[in-house]
Amino acid sequence: MTPPGLPTSPSTASTASTASTALLTDRYELTMIDAALADGTAHRPCVFEVFARRLPAGRRYGVVAGTGRLLEALADFRFGQEEIAYLRGCEIVGERTLEYLADYRFTGSISGYAEGELYFPGSPLLVVEASFVDGVILETLALSILNHDSAIAAAASRMTVAAGTRPCLEMGSRRAHELAAVAAARAAVVAGFSGTSNLAAGRRYELPTIGTAAHAFTLLHDDERSAFLSQVASAGPGTTLLVDTYDVEQGVITAVDAAGTALGAVRLDSGDLPNLAREVRDQLDGLGATGTRIVVSSDLDEYAIAALAVAPVDSYGVGTSVVTGSGAPTCGMVYKLVLREGSDGAMHAVAKASAGGKNSVGGRKVAGRRIENGLATEEVVVLSPDADLPALDQIAEVAELRPLHVALVTDGEIDHAFTGPEGVRRAAERHASSIAELPRAALRLSAGEAALPTEVVTV
């Protein structure tokens, strides 16, 4: 214990961990490398592809998110002394492989959909060009990040679409793993949320943070009035007072009494929100607090938000449903080898072929979105079954195709325009632009098919 009054020794490490990400990996990635280094296939040139066979049931589009985080994690994908010592101690791989891992740096290239972009079944979301061992080792980490963050962003996108011009605020940290919560806040903002309650996310990605008080603050005080007066004294009358600890009607009276008619907002966190919001709006207006906003929270999801569209609500606090993907907590993205050199020195398209519903399409691909009169009509995937990198201009009508692939990593060099706070801002812009291209039917919340068909064109 540090004696009171003496300076403590604060942790200088940050929650924005710069620790190695290399063991966030399934064991079999390393055992495959162990065998491939021994048999001579390890350095065959390969192309891996990330795609989703389908969208979650009923969803009309997906949202790519996590790309910037993946690039940040790639920079920290290093096997340091501790990681090597663990692998040696467990005899998971041999010494030759440990030497390879100790020197591991990704030197290949990665292109893919820009973060924030929408996607559809079969969209080639990420294309990794590297030797087998250099590329396969990234499978687990890439999928963890993309599957999680994209699931959150897809749910968040439906909520911001439902909310229209009213802000959505992410407040779900307590219902998610403590570090997944940071990524979830980021993904929600990519998909149009205006801020988050999560301080670590606010710091790392320069996101606006929000939050004033919980019921505990009111309960701590001898009465509600004392609590409100304290909060207003501390945060000013522009604060948001939580009025549903005891009785909402009395709470509103006490709130306006404590803060005056300049009170910033009241928050309702329980009850029948559509009716309660109307009653509270009338009450606030009657008290002269016509500028006081109403914030609602309490198990909101995209359907509840839509149902509140005609209620006098000013912003939505969303928790559980956004951080858990609103029924689809992960995406089904997979990371597949689609092209590799054979013993003949030529490149060959490859794909799992057995019956069983997990087949994929071999070969290198690029993608474009067909835009007609400003509206998206089709996802076009151009496939080259052999070695050559296909190009969008290899097919007709190319002028109407908006290219979807951007270069993320080139010969091991990460493009940091996609990382950090700037990456989040760009991704949020990309999301807004791509949503604006979708036909209105694609934005319906009701269950439906993918909004755009995916056409695969072989060149």
Next chain:
Amino acid sequence: MTPPGLPTSPSTASTASTASTALLTDRYELTMIDAALADGTAHRPCVFEVFARRLPAGRRYGVVAGTGRLLEALADFRFGQEEIAYLRGCEIVGERTLEYLADYRFTGSISGYAEGELYFPGSPLLVVEASFVDGVILETLALSILNHDSAIAAAASRMTVAAGTRPCLEMGSRRAHELAAVAAARAAVVAGFSGTSNLAAGRRYELPTIGTAAHAFTLLHDDERSAFLSQVASAGPGTTLLVDTYDVEQGVITAVDAAGTALGAVRLDSGDLPNLAREVRDQLDGLGATGTRIVVSSDLDEYAIAALAVAPVDSYGVGTSVVTGSGAPTCGMVYKLVLREGSDGAMHAVAKASAGGKNSVGGRKVAGRRIENGLATEEVVVLSPDADLPALDQIAEVAELRPLHVALVTDGEIDHAFTGPEGVRRAAERHASSIAELPRAALRLSAGEAALPTEVVTV
């Protein structure tokens, strides 16, 4: 870039991050502290309680998990220079609060259900005794960890119950946030899983790790035979060969040809698993590989595992469904102020009282499980509506009550018997013992009510 051949500068930081956990916190915890420090209520003695109002729909019991991780995170809950600088820069709290935060160490006491223990609606899972500011600040972090890990453990428990004596192996990292995946592997093992594919979890919690090869390894090679020979050369004939890349029947022939009848196992990752397992078992036996085991994976959940009970399967690889809580990706645990000192110097039970379905029961509680003839029959919560700490022996028939609360933190001292690898081992034992106490009906997978009623006894 490091020149080839020269030693690199490995990251000495570990994925088991020791960074500060203090900003994994909702902003409102700090703004409440800001106001309470100003108005004089900050240091009122308080009791906070974590509980769940209900189980996920249809579930018969919950599983407490994450307790050990919470204690680990508590040890790193420090506001260092970077955290203070961020809060100052954003003007989230004032200087008085920053001084308090810079010195923050939890000096209160925490008791609660042992990790691995089962729980029911209203069970007082964690009891935090501290001043208001010392206790409220832990709300977000405590709930993040407990809600996530308990959701995984509850799903995993249903799977291990369904699997009976056959091992379940956790392989879901790619479908979860990359660090949530580490916690998920740990929680699955708490609930009876035998191992994980996740290397970071293996290292941090000394869990057995598993995994041999993906379809990509077979596809890398010119043919399946080359891939199998390579894997056997590298890992020995006791390895597990993945036989469904091209044609399962041929794959099994090639596998036994490559490894001999001492082949450890074959893995089936697609298709109609119950029938396929029977065919493969017959084929293996016919080839003389009678000791070769069959591992199945491919979107397994507790229902699929139950359906495979009569198939000749030796172990289950479970991915998506376990890391996403099999339909319930979070628990609804809340962290509520239940008792606090008033301006009169006396302790008062407190609870949110407005209509709206979020009410709780104020007052300090302890809990015991009533055991009759070795079987659990009731969750008994003993409530003291005033200041006194209730005790189980204040009610009749106490001899039949198994106490559920253990001391986790005493006056700021963390009991490290509950953390690290030893904590996981103890939690797994606790889970197995508590499952063994449940009546058989409680273990049915079908939707039902909570298996035990919760009786609240006021003393």
